[in-house]
Amino acid sequence: MKKNFKFDVDYIRQQFPALAKTVNGYQEAFLDGPGGTQVPIRVAKAVCDYLFYYNANEEGAFRTSISSDELVVNCRKVFSEFFNCDPEEVAFGENTSSNNFKMAFCFARMFEPGDEILITNIDHEANRSPWRLLEQLGFVVKVVDIDPDTITLDFEDFQSKLSHKTKIFAINWAANSCGTITDVKKFIAEAHKYGAITIVDSVHYAPHKMIDVKEIDTDILQCSAYKFFGPHLGVTYCKKEIGDKLNSTRVQAYDNTQMPLKLETGTLAMELVNGAAEAVKFIADAGKHHMEQLEDEVKDYSGLRKEIAAGMKAFEYYEDELADALRAKLQNIPGLKIYGPGEGAPRTPTVSFRIEGVHAHDIAAALADKGLNVWDGDYYAIATIRDVLGLEPVGGLVRVGFAPYNLLSEVDRVYEAVKEFAK
DSSP states (O other): OOTTOOOOHHHHHTTOGGGGOEETTEEOEEOBGGGOOOOOHHHHHHHHHIIIIIOOOTTOSSHHHHHHHHHHHHHHHHHHHHHTSOGGGEEEESOHHHHHHHHHHHHHTTSOTTOEEEEETTSOGGGTHHHHGGGGGTOEEEEEOEETTTTEEOHHHHHHHOOTTEEEEEEESBOTTTOBBOOHHHHHHHHHHTTOEEEEEOTTTTTTSOOOHHHHTOSEEEEEGGGTTSOSOEEEEEOHHHHTTOOOOSOOOSSOOSTTGGGSOSSOOHHHHHHHHHHHHHHHHHHHHHHHHHTTTTTTOOHHHHHHHHHHHHHHHHHHHHHHHHHHHHTTSTTEEEESSOTTSOBOSEEEEEETTSOHHHHHHHHHTTTEEOEEEOTTOHIIIIIISOOGGGTBEEEEEOOTTOOHHHHHHHHHHHHHHHO
């Protein structure tokens, strides 16, 4: 947390109508951010505005269709600022899982049986299952192990499994199971030495940290707008030189053979694209609101990207304060174990824990009765929670994930509720 930084949480909260809801007389606290955030008014309005005033199919000769096409182009520009890439390297799809399955089908037609794909045990199944399915076509899938104590990727194990046969390396930037942040740049650089194409799952990273696809030099990156205040939509960055070579999965037409249209199966949900871009603008607006305090941190940026960077930095400072406070409190509860990297290690504001001898769902249900919305289970980080940690019999973990609309008082509420349950 930056010393003397003051986050205007009231400015953020007033934009989210859901925060006025109550459960059993308690104010509802949305601590389920890693599963999907709440949506500010401006995002919902952007979706509705598209449907009210711009709703038309693509490339028509009439004004509404032309305006719709212009909006989509502008949305690509917004996400190009979010990723630090060219607009033609931004594609939209149903969700990250679907986008990765389509990518897997593309690459299955480019490589040969016996070629190798490297995945990890820290990933969500969205960045494992599409590649695992290719085993049925004769591809060899290898898996990078994790340290079960810190839930971090084993770089030496990665190096031992990487070879010139490796065609795809799929890696997670931040683990939705417990918030571990991986130094993906280091892994990507090593994979590129062998000519592997890198695919980064940034679904859990994107809501909390600034993305720079050029800095990490990944070939492909996936994220989901509904994790950072937008509608349910997947967004893909694909390096143009990679995308140009892809035999993509799409309607076989004459007008969708170029990037980025070739990565989009058919007609987009353009209202959701508009809403997703507005979610990025919401982050930028938060940046403008806090810019005076963050000018030094974002001095190397300009324009919209500078505002996005300030917004992400403001969220990061505030959310980390909440997560640090919760971890410090929960450590005082006998029988409670927090999972994830050690203090000081890179991580998102996600706190995952279990209580000895208790099923995780029972804890989550008890908190829900008090208006505290948290997740329990494996969150589709199945390899981590079930295979490595062996926590399936006890229901996995309880996960508390913070967003910039959460309050320090909600940290206290969670602690008191868990402490009471533990007794």
